[in-house]
Amino acid sequence: MRIVPVLLALGLAVGVLVVPSVGNAAVPPIDDGSVSLVAAPAFSGVLRAGQALQVTGTVTNSTGQDMDAGVASVYLPEIGLGSRDALSDWLDSDAGSAGVPLGTALGTTEIGELARGQVRTFTITIPAKALRLSGTATTAHPLAMRLASGDVEVDFARSAVVWLPDGTVPEVSVAVVTPLVAPSGGTGLIDAATLETLTAPGGLLDVQLQTALSHPVAIGVDPMIIASIRILGSSASQSALDWLALLASASNDVFPLGYADADPALAAQAGATLPLAPLAFPIDESLFPVTPEETPEPGVTPVPTPPPAVPTPETLLDWTYTIEGLAWPADSTVAPDDLAALANAGYSRLLLNSTQLEGTIGSSPNVTLLSPDETDAAAKSDTKLTATVSDDALSRLVRTAATALTDVEANAALAAISAQLAVTAYADRGTTLVATLGRDGSAAGPRIDDVLGTLESLPWVSVTSLGEALVLPAQAARLAPSAQPDDRVSTARSLLAAERDVTAFSSVADDPTLVTGPHRLALLGLFAESWAFDQAGWAAATTAYLEESRATLESVHIPDGSTVNFPLEKGNLPIAVRNELAFPVTVYVRVQPERAILDVLDSRVELKIEANSQARVQIPVQSIANGEVRTMVTLTSSNGTRISTPTVVDLNVQAGWETTATVVLVIVVIGLFGAGIWRTVHRRRKVLRAAHEPDGAPEATGEDES
Template sequence: MSRRQGGLRRRAATVVALLAGLAAVVAPVAVADAATDPATAQVVEDTADDVPSPVPTLGLRSLSPAVAHPGDDLEIVVRVDNPTQAGLADATLEVAVAWQPIFSRSTLAAWVDGTTARPSQAQLEAPVDSVSPGAYRDFTLTLPVDELGLGARGPFRLAILLRDDGEVVAQLRTFLMWDPSPDDGAPVDDDETVRLSLLASLTGPPVDPADPLDTRRLAGVTAPGEPLARALAAVAEAETATGTRGALALAVDPALVATAAASGNAQISAWADRVTQVGDTTDVYPLPPYDPDLAALARSGLSVPALQAATTTPLPDGWTVPSTWGAPLAWPAGPAAPDLATLDAARATGFGTAVLTAGLSPTFGTATGLTTVPTEHGDVVALLADQPVSQALADATDVAPGSGSTLTTAEAVQRLLAETSVVSAQGAGAEPHLLAVLPRGWAPDVDALRTALEALSTSGWVRVDPLPALLSADEPTIERRPLDAATPQEGELHPDEVRRLDAARTSLDELATVAADPAELVAPLAPALAAPTSVAWRDALDARPAAVTAAVDVVNAARGSITVAAPDALLISAAGDLPVLVSNALSTDVTVTVVLRPDTPRLVVDATPTTVVPAHDQVRVNVPVRALGSGDVEVVVEVLTPAGTPAATPITLQLRVQAGWETAGTAAAAGVVGLLFVLGIWRTIRRGRSTRRTVDAAVADPVIHGDAGRS
């Protein structure tokens, strides 16, 4: 174990952005070097455009060493920020350290929350010269640790107060970490350490259902210095800081990587290549494609096949998960504990392991973050985040817009050390294996991450291990606070909207049967239906209903790609063919069946022909019919998929049937011919009665030649 010296760099100011597109840009603030003497501290004018706070504030810039040992001088660098309209004159800084260490995590939380009284006696006072309105100054305070008379190892309450005219106008609460053993770098005994695993996610911004392959938003978050690039860079930084391969595991939305890989943008596709290869250096677990909100799906009453369809969306461009990645993980959304219904839905869709950012906490003490949760569809292995440790690590490192961190890196590091120190002291041989889960959208400052992980690794009571070590750990036999059976969370997609998307998905699956390979139709359109259910859309609640409608419209447009046409007609024969024109605007050949449904038995349809309509083409289909009687017939023309469901919007045509016309016409023509024949004979007979002709007696009998003649 080695001492840590020097100050910590201040994290960069973050850009706070609203989803509506409005942003407030905070002007950079010049950082003053910590003075070695309070009297010579440099004054730096604050140029920020933020609205001034009504009172001064204190921020811990650094505390060194992070863990104090006998003989150390504690060096505290604190920033006095005066955003008021009046200057600070003749103010003082006081440092007060409690004499008794903290033994429980509840006491730690009470100190941080301000519900515990601060130490009554200050061990150090230092003057604060004038701090101008709108300015800040950094001051260095030095406190010999041996003068404090500290006892057992652990965190001690440390308060820094700013007094002006004798009144406390600002205070800062942190921890002095004390280890009475010499700082001799002796190896850590594995049986006396808290094991800690780290897990972060790579999930993207909301996907536009109307254009799921649009990568304009990805260009912003994958660029160097942006959230997804930072999170990926944190993998190597974590290994460097801890000396542990796979110190930071990743849970990745495979659809995000597939979309980036298919992009023509060199920057985005390069990022996708790095993610694809990161499985060579750390443990990577795929999330369900498009990171669906499992709680919303569970709340909608979908069948198991429907749930499976919603969590197995085909990936863009046929992308597949690399073989170096691990088994899929479910990660229910939200800061609150998921309910049993959500875990049951995850298990029903095939996810046997789930990450819980809250819930199932022990009724007493701290336990290894691993347990098994029985559900109706089977057991779920739950990876349980340690909330205080997770929050402190996020506070120490996260610079994402809207992260909400109110702690400096130095304050968060001391909180991390205090939490893990108390856990390590809860009982010999009972040190648990904790899990720190970073929030979705985590954008780490890699320098701050290195500072935090180095502090933990050199503390003497923490060892960072890869996530598989936690998955293979023994589950503690303890009592845990149960999960609720079914409790909706704020931000979930309404069940009616989920069912709308499911109905559209069913409609798409039915249409897809017209193709020789249904995946040719489903794969390009399914992402549109998955997009509005993603966790990312929880941050755009006002726009989400329109996203659902857009997704349904995408499927409806596909359903309108096959059309049918047939003109009104006149049938004058007893049998004939009714021509139907089927058009296909899809990019694949389709197999369809044409069905005629007359509204009266006087017309009989003799066949339902099936035909293949080439992509972007049309085919004339002749449907044979017979007429049993005359009259007007209304005929519904349908085009069906091979599964028997509609492939096109039906049309109705009017058919006029004159079933006897052909037979009656033939008889009339025969009658006319017969009449003409009779008239011809009659005329011939009349001509035969002329006086110029001889009578029979005067005509001699003819001579018949041949065997048939007679004389």
């Protein structure tokens, strides 16, 4: 039966290719399909004299049908890969054999039928006497494995081995940099429960830190983690406190990332003023209680215990770093026009990916960056920024190996790492390379410890510190055109615009940092580099930020109302204002009638409103004429910033009504008062007449008797 093979590549370590007849190898025709082969040598691809070659392969049948039995063959050409370009051509090529003669297969094994969806792993061992490698220099050689079923080549995998002669000495140096970051968030602080989980044994932050401390790697620390633990005071978990103490004990090179690992290149291209930093923190003083003094024993002088200091924004972020002024933007995202903004922000050095530079660099990883308007290297003395360049190919292989899901995939990546460094040692002796782990999870990958251990164990490699690499000489270089994706920059601009609106609005608060502080922390969290690996999550988080910003801008407003009757010639017009914030605000109310039938006697009246409450302000006005008038009511802050959308109130003005009402009321009062007096006088006269008449006399009726 025929299978339709799919060409599947494994990073840079394992490629797939249609191989024509070369040397003594008979090459069957190839067909299309989805059966994949992965192959890798043992011992990270290192082969010593007298040592057998062991190659492990994995075949995966992801087609919809069974695969016939086949044969896997291993080839190890004697030709050496003398340069990094030659190695890359071999590992990355998907057309032909990249000019490498494969020769005769050194070993084969039968692969039985493979059911659809089935995965099979096998190992081919080639005795040392069958290998024809020799020489006194450490060299890399191509390694190939072919899987054929009948007359059809199913798949072809490529890797490399390193010939290691006796007496090999270190000829290439490697410095590794790892980030110490928490998962992406939209608040700019990590809550207590999450911190406890992350710092507990086996938690993400615990794994990252424990791994870093076990190896001589440089650590880029997100200051947000430090601040998030310190701000918890007495509520911080013991695991978080222990983690912070462990970080403080590190002997590694340590430098700060941007707060919340905010990407400075994204901020620069979005138009932010750098550096983006926290403005304030929500510090709860009750989490820093004063410990009651103990009653001293008789005759013992008490030792005063200073109360725990309530932290400030400065003390929350304070840390002793061994490297300062280093910015680490996302790979391949810095534009030439960003250099001035980054330099003005106080950065003196960038950690850049090698794909960012035009041309190649020498044995040192350091370059002096030419600004866009500099035309020659002679102008480099005026450049403010230096860059330390991480090797892109090596960094990608390290990340691939650290996150590999299977042993074969990990070994294939490790073999490619060994070959990369062997070729560098052979062709560019004395070179120092920098490799970086990414924000893609590789810093806590399941195999990161093995990867770093392999780097440290390669005899031709000397692991060095980042600090030692930074002092190496620098040559002039220019950035290649590059930038953040357009949609990412556009979204970042929207976030910055929303923050500007909220900052202007914050003048309404008695303490503006109660508004601006949380919004800046959330903004920094949304600029985190790790969001690049979670686009859907970033879209949801940025949408939530924009909605919250709009809600903040509408939190102080005039409630909707109906027509208001104003029957006074002169008096106060009541206006209600609602404050939905959790803290007091002060607004200034302005009333502007559209027609001159109402005269506003005070055009700017102050009103203080407590948290989550409503208050009324009395605007002094005077009626000029009768009629209805649309009146615009505007709220502003103390500096004149407009707060919320102006509200239109319909007023029904009845000028002079209070005068008429007063006259009528006076007449009614006088009438009632006069009637009361008349009745009182009349009653007293009747009483007096009755008192002067004799007993039994007939009561006067007012009529004559006949």
